[in-house]
Amino acid sequence: xxxxxxxxxxxxxxxxxxxxxxxxxxxxxxREAIREALSSALGRDTRVFIFGEGVDDPGGVFGTTLNLHKxxxxxxVFDTPICENALTGIAIGASLAGLRPILVQMRTDxxxxxxxxxxxxxxxxxxxxxGKVSVPMVVRTIIGGGWGSAAQHSQxxxxxxxxxxxxxxxxxxxxxxxxxxxxxxxxxxxxxxxxEHRWLYDHKDIVPPEPYFIPLGKGSLRREGxxxxxxxxxxxxILAMAAARVLEKEGIDIELIDLRTIKPxxxxxxxxxxxxxxxxxxxxFGYKFCGISSEVSSFLMENAFEHLETSVLRVALxxxxxxxxxxxxxxxxxxxxxxxxxxxxxxx
Amino acid sequence: xxxxxxxxxxxxxxxxxxxxxRRFEEKIIELYPQQEMRCPVHxxxxxxxxxxxxxxxxxxxxxxxxxxxxxxxxxxxGVDLKPMFAELYGKITGCSKGKGGSMHMVFPERSIMxxxxxxxxxxxxxVGTALASKMNRDERVVVVFFGDGAVDEGVFxxxxxxxxxxxxxxxxxxxxxxxxxxxxxxxxxxxxxxxKIADFFLMxxxxxxxxxxxxxxxxxxxxxxxxxxxxxxxLIEARTYRWKTHVGPETxxxxxxxDEKEVAEWVNKCPLKKFExxxxxxxxxxxxxxxxxxxxxxxxxQEALDFALTSRYPEEEDLYKDVY
Numbered sequence: 069x070x071x072x073x074x075x076x077x078x079x080x081x082x083x084x085x086x087x088x089x090x091x092x093x094x095x096x097x098x099r100e101a102i103r104e105a106l107s108s109a110l111g112r113d114t115r116v117f118i119f120g121e122g123v124d125d126p127g128g129v130f131g132t133t134l135n136l137h138k139x140x141x142x143x144x145v146f147d148t149p150i151c152e153n154a155l156t157g158i159a160i161g162a163s164l165a166g167l168r169p170i171l172v173q174m175r176t177d178x179x180x181x182x183x184x185x186x187x188x189x190x191x192x193x194x195x196x197x198x199g200k201v202s203v204p205m206v207v208r209t210i211i212g213g214g215w216g217s218a219a220q221h222s223q224x225x226x227x228x229x230x231x232x233x234x235x236x237x238x239x240x241x242x243x244x245x246x247x248x249x250x251x252x253x254x255x256x257x258x259x260x261x262x263x264e265h266r267w268l269y270d271h272k273d274i275v276p277p278e279p280y281f282i283p284l285g286k287g288s289l290r291r292e293g294x295x296x297x298x299x300x301x302x303x304x305x306i307l308a309m310a311a312a313r314v315l316e317k318e319g320i321d322i323e324l325i326d327l328r329t330i331k332p333x334x335x336x337x338x339x340x341x342x343x344x345x346x347x348x349x350x351x352x353f354g355y356k357f358c359g360i361s362s363e364v365s366s367f368l369m370e371n372a373f374e375h376l377e378t379s380v381l382r383v384a385l386x387x388x389x390x391x392x393x394x395x396x397x398x399x400x401x402x403x404x405x406x407x408x409x410x411x412x413x414x415x416x
Numbered sequence: 417x418x419x420x421x422x423x424x425x426x427x428x429x430x431x432x433x434x435x436x437x438r439r440f441e442e443k444i445i446e447l448y449p450q451q452e453m454r455c456p457v458h459x460x461x462x463x464x465x466x467x468x469x470x471x472x473x474x475x476x477x478x479x480x481x482x483x484x485x486x487x488x489x490x491x492x493x494g495v496d497l498k499p500m501f502a503e504l505y506g507k508i509t510g511c512s513k514g515k516g517g518s519m520h521m522v523f524p525e526r527s528i529m530x531x532x533x534x535x536x537x538x539x540x541x542x543v544g545t546a547l548a549s550k551m552n553r554d555e556r557v558v559v560v561f562f563g564d565g566a567v568d569e570g571v572f573x574x575x576x577x578x579x580x581x582x583x584x585x586x587x588x589x590x591x592x593x594x595x596x597x598x599x600x601x602x603x604x605x606x607x608x609x610x611x612k613i614a615d616f617f618l619m620x621x622x623x624x625x626x627x628x629x630x631x632x633x634x635x636x637x638x639x640x641x642x643x644x645x646x647x648x649x650x651l652i653e654a655r656t657y658r659w660k661t662h663v664g665p666e667t668x669x670x671x672x673x674x675d676e677k678e679v680a681e682w683v684n685k686c687p688l689k690k691f692e693x694x695x696x697x698x699x700x701x702x703x704x705x706x707x708x709x710x711x712x713x714x715x716x717x718q719e720a721l722d723f724a725l726t727s728r729y730p731e732e733e734d735l736y737k738d739v740y
Contacts, residue, residue: 161544198513
């Protein structure tokens with residue numbers, strides 16, 4: 069099965085993977101970068117352990133945990149029963165006892181079975197006890213559909229996680245960020261939901277071999293421009309970059325913000341950019357209804373209204389479950405052409 | 417184990433905690449109508465022997481996980497009454513700085529790492545600390561207390577399986593008081609023998625009189641030692657009765673939820689009375705020993721209450737602290 073086959077057209081989009089941009093520096097994929105971050109954390113910190121369904125199998129969660137159990141032992145990298153709620157509680161307990169658990173939930177849909185422990189417990193544990201204890205744990209989870217994954221194997225639920233005070237939610241779009249943000253997530257004192265995108269696993273980037281940390285809550289300016297700000301997360305950053313190149317040829321100068329962390333949001337970066345450009349289109353690989361795009365949009369209405377020259381538009385997933393048929397799937401996911409259309413609507 | 421002779425010092429200590437829990441909660445009942453303790457309180461009166469019998473076998477660094485009905489477990493684990501009363505009154509000196517209330521008490525200094533009020537919610541978290549104990553090889557045992565209601569929840573079974581699979585140092589203690597809020601056990605569970613669930617998970621399961629602190633002490637000792645020595649988890653069902661209503665200072669009689677006769681039968685099996693009669697009849701302790709404990713506790717309760725009442729409330733800006 070071609071699980072990694074991407075239903076949107078990616079021809080010529082691997083803008084972050086152009087070899088000639090790298091000038092002889094080391095280039096590895098998003099999946100390798102995640103594995104390298106995990107290996108680095110396991111090697112440097114004996115409190116770190118990884119558990120979840122199939123983390124020690126020959127697939128190694130799309131290669132991200134491949135053979136780590138051989139390197140660091142079965143006690144620190146281990147397979148588990150299929151009991152998402154208990155596993156999340158176990159991560160909480162282990163972190164309360166001083167460990168740094170990393171729980172892998174191969175598909176975000178399965179995390180819905182753990183919402184009691186994640187939302188009622190992990191998210192609230194520090195606050196409920198006046199800061200006397202904290203829960204430094206990471207739940208790694210994977211979004212991105214395709215190949216008829218359908219309604220229960222491809223839900224992007226990041227908006228749901230951000231709704232709950234107490235959780236941090238991270239969505240890297242590049243291999244460099246995946247490593248640096250994962251290391252920061254592991255060494256952070258709060259529960260973090262680390263949302264990976266399956267379509268990004270083969271994307272390559274310059275990734276330094278040594279450990280490094282990208283601060284949570286800080287976005288990145290991927291491209292400077294003066295006409296309009298695209299505010300994107302995860303895979304949408306890749307599409308946005310492609311759209312920006314097309315628009316450049318038409319004389320439209322795009323500024324691109326990669327949110328990197330969607331909770332907490334980097335409000336300063338968003339505000340400063342929109343103050344400059346006066347226009348924004350928000351791109352989220354998640355549901356449009358009550359999602360990240362609605363949140364950023366209302367933030368702009370509340371804080372940047374006087375700087376906006378036109379209304380803010382959004383590109384996000386429609387308010388329907390994911391369909392299986394390739395024709396419907398293609399219609400479900402947005403590509404760069406939708407972004408270009410919305411940008412032009414704003415600039416009209 | 418049946419013939420285990422319990423040291424006089426331990427007997428005195430257990431009596432001290434039995435009475436301390438009872439008096440603490442009686443004070444809550446007395447003062448609750450003033451509406452100054454503005455949080456739901458789930459009272460433990462009638463069930464004290466279970467917390468006391470187990471915690472008497474634990475060290476400071478052994479973990480205890482409780483539930484919404486947590487006062488007894490915290491007191492038996494040695495938590496001071498001052499931060500507990502202050503928490504009930506929503507004061508900054510409360511054990512959770514006024515953010516938790518009665519249902520969410522914490523006391524890391526006694527290895528109480530937080531208390532969930534979601535039925536069954538604390539069980540997997542307790543298993544997680546047991547996993548850490550095993551990984552850290554530090555011999556810290558975990559005891560998790562929950563009610564018969566938690567046995568309705570799926571996460572209970574998930575947790576038992578994981579703990580047994582990994583042979584973790586944890587004792588699961590089900591305080592079966594036969595009601596989940598107002599729903600009797602027979603409306604909810606097909607098999608009344610909760611301890612038998614242990615069989616399927618290949619761990620020992622034992623049923624004990626939850627009002628007999630001496631029996632509980634012995635059983636607890638056996639299974640805590642077992643866990644400590646790497647032989648894995650166990651499930652203890654302690655049958656008992658909650659004298660008061662599910663939440664609040666009243667009883668269920670005036671609310672019409674329970675039969676007066678049923679309550680009276682269980683009140684007659686009072687764990688404190690049972691203990692007192694036993695130790696006096698067998699000359700294990702003297703009447704004056706018991707009286708001294710009573711006086712000491714009365715003073716402690718009053719001091720804790722004064723501390724809580726004179727403490728200040730959190731500042732409004734504390735609302736935003738400690739989220740992340």
